[in-house]
Amino acid sequence: xxxxxxxxxxxxxxxxxxxxxxxxxxxxxxxxxxxxxxxxxxxxxxxxxxxxxxxxxxxxxxxxxxxxxxxxxxxxxxxxxxxxxxxxxxxxxxxxxxxxxxxxxxxxxxxxxxxxxxxxxxxxxxxxxxxxxxxxxxxxxxxxxxxxxxxxxxxxxxxxxxxxxxxxxxxxxxxxxxxxxxxxxxxxxxxxxxxxxxxxxxxxxxxxxxxxxxxxxxxxxxxxxxxxxxxxxxxxxx
Numbered sequence: 001x002x003x004x005x006x007x008x009x010x011x012x013x014x015x016x017x018x019x020x021x022x023x024x025x026x027x028x029x030x031x032x033x034x035x036x037x038x039x040x041x042x043x044x045x046x047x048x049x050x051x052x053x054x055x056x057x058x059x060x061x062x063x064x065x066x067x068x069x070x071x072x073x074x075x076x077x078x079x080x081x082x083x084x085x086x087x088x089x090x091x092x093x094x095x096x097x098x099x100x101x102x103x104x105x106x107x108x109x110x111x112x113x114x115x116x117x118x119x120x121x122x123x124x125x126x127x128x129x130x131x132x133x134x135x136x137x138x139x140x141x142x143x144x145x146x147x148x149x150x151x152x153x154x155x156x157x158x159x160x161x162x163x164x165x166x167x168x169x170x171x172x173x174x175x176x177x178x179x180x181x182x183x184x185x186x187x188x189x190x191x192x193x194x195x196x197x198x199x200x201x202x203x204x205x206x207x208x209x210x211x212x213x214x215x216x217x218x219x220x221x222x223x224x225x226x227x228x229x230x231x232x233x234x235x236x237x238x
Contacts, residue, residue: 001224002035004075004098006066008042009059009082010164013194013213016201017081020217026227034226037073039066047084048126060088067096077101077223079216081194084126101223103216104136107190110215112140114236116188120145120181122155123192133192145184151177155193163195171203178205188236200237209237 003021007014018038027033045057063085070078078100080086086104093100111119121133121144128134134144147155154173162169181189189209191197197213199205214235221228 001076002037002074003220003224004070004078005036005038006063006078006080007038008040009044009085010195011040011042012198013081014038014040016198017213017217020214021220024217024229024232025221026229034221034224037070037075039070041066047082047087048124051087051126051130060091063092064095067092071096071098077220079220081213081216083192083194083212084124087126087130087132101216101219103212104132106219107210107212107215108136108140108142110210110235111137111142111188116142118143118145118185118187120186120189121192122177122189122196124159125152125156127192128152133190145181145186147177147180151180158199159193159195163198169199169203174199207237210235
């Protein structure tokens with residue numbers, strides 16, 4: 001089975017997603033790893049700007065085009081290592097005849113299985129505004145906490161001003177966001193943007209986090225009948 005990837009949103013997150021797939025697969029040789037077709041298209045318009053009507057450039061059209069190309073190339077499933085893009089999951093699924101792994105549904109299932117009741121969300125303004133995580137988690141009986149306006153600004157700075165810009169991460173801002181979400185009752189904090197996944201990769205962030213891109217990598221491996229290393233059965237940091 002072949003995994004298709006609609007990538008480039010952003011490029012470094014896509015590169016890390018490929019790394020996660022390889023690292024998390026239980027393989028003893030090259031041929032036991034997943035076959036993947038990755039279309040890295042960083043020119044896809046910014047999803048949050050479109051959602052918040054700061055731009056009229058529609059990111060859905062190029063994603064459908066790429067999805068259709070991957071479909072013709074024979075992929076069995078499609079992963080999109082961009083969480084905000086899942087705000088358009090229904091529209092994409094209407095035009096792409098290959099299952100698109102839903103990163104937010106998979107994350108909600110993982111948290112439900114672990115008995116988590118209250119979750120803090122660190123995500124883009126677009127994902128927060130559309131209640132992407134809030135609605136999905138509510139559907140499985142999990143309450144959500146989002147940052148206050150000023151603190152959400154810190155999340156945006158981390159995503160756009162630090163990681164996407166290729167600049168050092170302001171871990172003080174990350175700590176402020178985490179502290180606020182914890183103080184307001186969050187048992188687990190979801191890193192709900194693939195740029196935030198890179199912070200987990202490069203820094204020690206502590207316990208009680210789940211990286212949604214790790215969830216996507218796990219679901220991708222299993223959906224393409226790959227084998228998962230046992231240490232990735234539980235993705236909540238200890």
